[in-house]
Amino acid sequence: MSQTAASLREQFPLLAAAPELHYLDSAATAQIHRAALDAVLHHETTSRANVMRGTYRLAEAADRAYGAARQSVARFLNADSADEIVFTSGATAALNLVAHAFGATLRPGDRVLLSVAEHHSNFVPWQMLRDRCGIELALIPVDADGRLDLAHLPELMGSRCRLVAVTQCSNVTGAWTDVAAIVAAARKAGARVLLDGAQAVQHGPQDVQALDVDFYAFSGHKCFGPGGVGVLWGRAEVLAQMPPFHGGGGMIVEVTLQATTWAEAPQRFEAGTPPIAQAVGLAAALEWMMTLDWAAIAEREDRLCRQLIDGLSRIPGLRLLGPLDGKRAPIVSFDMPGLHPHDICQVLDAGNVALRGGHHCAQPLLTALGVDVCTRASIALYNDEADVQALQDGLDHACRELA
């Protein structure tokens, strides 16, 4: 079903209540869809109980809702089985889970290959693992537009690469990763592939089988769902070989005074009470997303992105970061020499334009691009021409105000 940006905007309670707001920070947090809010409220007021513990009817209703949420995520990702879906507190937690649990299967001298374009959440856990366990880290460089430079992939993998962990789409430049090339090289080297899908999921359902990766991580708050929930998808045979990350209730078969035996995945990786209502809300958001005409949405997002890039290109001195041509996500970052992103964002806020300024948790990428900080506008399905125009008008005002 094809919908206009205005009709989509109406489905987001915060945006519907604030018609003057030009929200251009969906790459940080997308707004929550009414279906997700309704599902959380419905669950908490009809089915709230702990899961996989109780035998009373209310607890069974909670079990059913949580299990159905896992099924929805599996459909959204085209996973082979819902047992490959692990609920976490977010993408960061999912990435840390892999760094710990898959990391526990690595030996000193084994290599993990990252890229310079990673969000800190896909850098820091691996640096911590390196410092803890003596693995080697190697880095795929980026070109001048922030695209991963895959020219020397085999050499970067070396002979002991066990995992390539990269972003699917940069949160700074909007550059998409050539996943197929990375998977092909990784398979040749016998390495697994982890994809950080945090920026990809708000632009449509994903297909982990077509991507042919081994892990996929994302957050609920970036795809119109609640905060506090995320997902790690892992290929069943890989999850089966991994020890738990956290210990606690719900992830065991038996605990004795001497030892504990682990449950199978996904429970093995969900110690403690999971984010149940948040998972139910996320599932509602994903179910809604799966009804949308994503080709039409991608066309509109791309058109807005081009308009934005064209408008920004006309501002004297402004430097656009990231690819200017080809397929890109509608995430546009820029540097205006002499104007600090925090000052720009502050002035634009007066015109109700919500932008992000700073290092975007991607300091190595910004360093590679030759800047310390930058300003970012990110476009989602509820944005329209008025949002892009407000940004451009606001920047004109900021240039005068801050000069």
Added chain:
Amino acid sequence: MSDPDALYQDAIKQFARAAHGHGQLENATGEAKLNNPLCGDRVRMQVAIDAGRIAAIAHDTRGCLLCRAAAALIGVRAAGQDAAAMDAVTDALDAMLKGVAPIPVAWPELAMFEPARAYPSRHKCVLLPFHALQAALRNAAAATSSGDHRDQ
């Protein structure tokens, strides 16, 4: 809603542009570098201490207008102060930004930051140079007592 335009008064822009105190000290006895992890802003503050007071000060500030204006104000006003006086000014500025105290009498120019009260995410921008100066003064004192020169 407060008007962010009010934040960018001419005084802030003039101080930021003037960058009083920008540079490097050859004879620094204390130095500190602080970052604002939110935005990557950085301040390096150097002091030369004589008889317990700031004899000379220099800073290298990479930041927003608020941060640069605060560093420039320090460049104008900090010479002659001791660590206790700078702690008092910093505490008073912090309290002013939090809305629990008036403009510090000792440094009336701090009034230019009063509109920042409405924006808690920007308080750190104003305070970063002051915190860097406090750290530089602590390092100078530690270097004096240990005969060693330390960075933070």
